[in-house]
Amino acid sequence: MNSCILMAEIYDAPQLRHTPDGLEVTEMIVHVSGLRPDDPSHPLKVVGWGNLAKEIHQTYHPGDRVIIEGRLGMNTFERPEGFKEKRAELTVQRIHGIGQGVQTSPPPAATVAPAAQRPPETYQSTRPAPMPATTVTSTVPQPTTPEPTYQPITFERPSYQPVTEAEPDPDDIPF
Structure with missing residues (x-):
């Protein structure tokens, strides 16, 4: 199975072209980082076909960092x-x-106010707000289930007494 996953940075803008049959093809050059920070990056030609080619051409630009999954091949020319x-x-x-x-300038330095001057921090939930409970009136009595009772958990190791069994008599053969 030929499968490859790379993290790379797009070096050249994706170029969109069409085959004689009308199929879209996008080609671009990405740079794959070396193993160590002081190792140079290595260029690699990347090709996308069909709808994926259009998506790559419209979405990605030089300097974007991407994770690419695909098949690795060798071309001889x-x-x-x-x-x-x-x-x-x-x-x-x-x-x-x-x-x-690629970020060309460092982000602005954040200034931290003393705790007494800061407004209280709030947490914004991404979950929808709860809906109010609705009352259901019914003529059928609902069965009540008793609340479960919980036993305290102890983390002590139980002590077991060894069980001694009489050894079987080798001359005793069941018929």
Whole structure:
């Protein structure tokens, strides 16, 4: 199975073109970071097809950091110097943006007011507000279930007495 997942930064803008059959194709160059911070990044050609090609062309731009899932392949082509060259190419199956653009300036420094001067912090829930309970009137009496009783939990190890059994008589054969 040929499957590859890479985190990369888009280097060249995705170029959209169409095949003679009308299928969309997007090609772009991404840079994959080296193993260590001082290692150089490595360029890689990435190709997307169909609706994914349109999405890549419309959504992603140079400087965006992405996670790309796809199939890795090798292309061989003839160089003008007279020799053949092999280059890796990743055919995209899925792409996920993890950051747009490269930040060129540091973020503004946050000033922290003393606790006495700060307004109280509030928590905003993303859950919808609870709806008021509605009263249901019914002529059928509802059964009441008793509240469960809970036993306290102890974390002590129980003590067990070893069970001694009489050894079976080897001459005693059941018939």
